[in-house]
Amino acid sequence: MTTPTTPLTRYLGAAALAASVLATAACGGSEAAAEPPAESELAINEERCSTNRDAGTITYISGYFYQASVSQLEVFAAESLGFFDAVCLDVEIQGGVGDIMANSQLVSAGTAHFTPIANEAEVVQANQEDHDVIGIATYGHVPIASLLTGPEVEDLKELEGQTMGRPGMLAAPLEAMLNAAGVDVESIEQVESGYDPSVLPRDQVQALTAFRSNEPHQLDAMGEEYREWLPEDFGVVGSFGVMATNPEWAAQNRTVVEDFLRAIGKAFEYCGQEGNERECVEYAAALDPTGEFDVDHNLQVWASESELVRASTPDETAVGYIDLNLTEAETQNLVDNGVLDDMPDLEPLFEPHYLEAVYVAGNVSWPAEEEKE
Numbered sequence: 001m002t003t004p005t006t007p008l009t010r011y012l013g014a015a016a017l018a019a020s021v022l023a024t025a026a027c028g029g030s031e032a033a034a035e036p037p038a039e040s041e042l043a044i045n046e047e048r049c050s051t052n053r054d055a056g057t058i059t060y061i062s063g064y065f066y067q068a069s070v071s072q073l074e075v076f077a078a079e080s081l082g083f084f085d086a087v088c089l090d091v092e093i094q095g096g097v098g099d100i101m102a103n104s105q106l107v108s109a110g111t112a113h114f115t116p117i118a119n120e121a122e123v124v125q126a127n128q129e130d131h132d133v134i135g136i137a138t139y140g141h142v143p144i145a146s147l148l149t150g151p152e153v154e155d156l157k158e159l160e161g162q163t164m165g166r167p168g169m170l171a172a173p174l175e176a177m178l179n180a181a182g183v184d185v186e187s188i189e190q191v192e193s194g195y196d197p198s199v200l201p202r203d204q205v206q207a208l209t210a211f212r213s214n215e216p217h218q219l220d221a222m223g224e225e226y227r228e229w230l231p232e233d234f235g236v237v238g239s240f241g242v243m244a245t246n247p248e249w250a251a252q253n254r255t256v257v258e259d260f261l262r263a264i265g266k267a268f269e270y271c272g273q274e275g276n277e278r279e280c281v282e283y284a285a286a287l288d289p290t291g292e293f294d295v296d297h298n299l300q301v302w303a304s305e306s307e308l309v310r311a312s313t314p315d316e317t318a319v320g321y322i323d324l325n326l327t328e329a330e331t332q333n334l335v336d337n338g339v340l341d342d343m344p345d346l347e348p349l350f351e352p353h354y355l356e357a358v359y360v361a362g363n364v365s366w367p368a369e370e371e372k373e
Contacts, residue, residue, distance in 0.1 A: 041368060044087050044088065044367055048088075051255050052256055053088050055089075055253050057090050058089055059112040059114075062093065063096050063116045065288065066095055066284045070140065071139055071264075073267075073284055074267040075267070077270065079091055079093060096115070107244060108126075113245060114243060116241060116242065118242070119144070119239045119241075120327045121172045121173075123242055124331050124344060125334070132246060134244065134246075135349065135351070136350075136352075136354050137321075138320060139241035141313070141326060142238060145173050147164075147207055147209060148209075149208075149227050150226065153207075153227055155181075156178060159206060160183060160184050162188060162207065163205045165192075166193060166208075175337045177231040180235060180236060181234060193208065197210070198219075200219070200224075212230075213300065214301060216228055217297060236333065237326060243261070247351065258357045261354055261355050265359070266366060268309075272306050278295070281302055284298060318358075318362060322352040324350060328343070
């Protein structure tokens with residue numbers, strides 16, 4: 001059984017999207033070898049270690065169970081590889097059910113400490129719901145949502161008067177794409193379609209919102225034909241894979257936040273290396289209590305999303321960097337679509353300094369290794 005994806009998990013464009021992004025952005029991220037830490041080897045000094053231990057158990061709630069998405073798999077792998085132990089963090093992993101706002105509310109209340117959010121626009125929306133959360137890392141810098149139609153559709157205006165399926169709320173980049181294409185969105189009937197993409201080839205819906213690392217792979221495996229519409233082809237800016245935390249708690253636990261990002265950054269490097277991908281996905285499978293985790297499909301999810309992260313990260317820039325100019329352009333979609341009345345002050349909603357503290361020239365700083373050099 002294929003693990004379903006929800007609005008909380010990210011999407012992405014398989015080979016075609018990765019190729020288009022690679023053509024316009026330099027590939028970033030470290031190529032340095034990342035190895036699991038030796039038993040009992042600390043990456044930080046004893047004083048910092050003691051500070052981190054004093055913070056107690058750190059709760060991370062995933063976006064959608066144990067899917068191998070960016071901002072999820074790194075956490076699972078960091079735990080299994082011992083990277084959290086190496087920075088003296090006691091991390092408890094809980095599987096989320098795809099409800100972004102519920103997860104952000106738990107973080108806002110201090111019940112949990114970290115959670116992934118689908119994109120930067122949804123960080124803004126969470127705060128509009130009075131959930132006090134901040135984005136501390138943004139891994140993907142293109143929209144990850146796409147719209148699927150039958151192969152016969154040549155113009156998005158053909159969807160007017162038709163039915164569009166979606167598993168949750170319509171993603172802001174997709175609404176912006178439809179508006180940019182001159183589509184009367186109000187004329188499209190939107191229905192909750194669940195997580196089975198076969199509703200599209202069965203013509204139960206004429207369009208289907210998708211996560212580009214998920215539904216296209218599922219339809220390919222079914223041998224079905226479809227057309228994928230990408231927001232960036234219509235000039236729409238977007239993001240995916242945002243790590244969020246509580247701003248007050250983060251300010252009080254600076255080393256914890258930095259070293260959480262340090263450990264998952266190290267795991268991203270490790271899991272991105274050829275030969276390590278299946279190992280990391282199997283760490284996710286080991287957490288799944290259902291016994292129905294599809295390793296091969298989740299390998300596609302991870303390969304697609306991690307490639308898109310690397311392709312949209314400029315050279316010598318930290319993986320997860322925050323660019324408020326891009327954030328503003330993405331948030332403008334919400335204003336243009338009437339979700340927001342006006343542009344909020346974005347600077348308090350995103351804090352890049354925690355991530356910047358653990359990267360040097362695009363590489364994760366791992367103090368224990370640097371002292372040996």
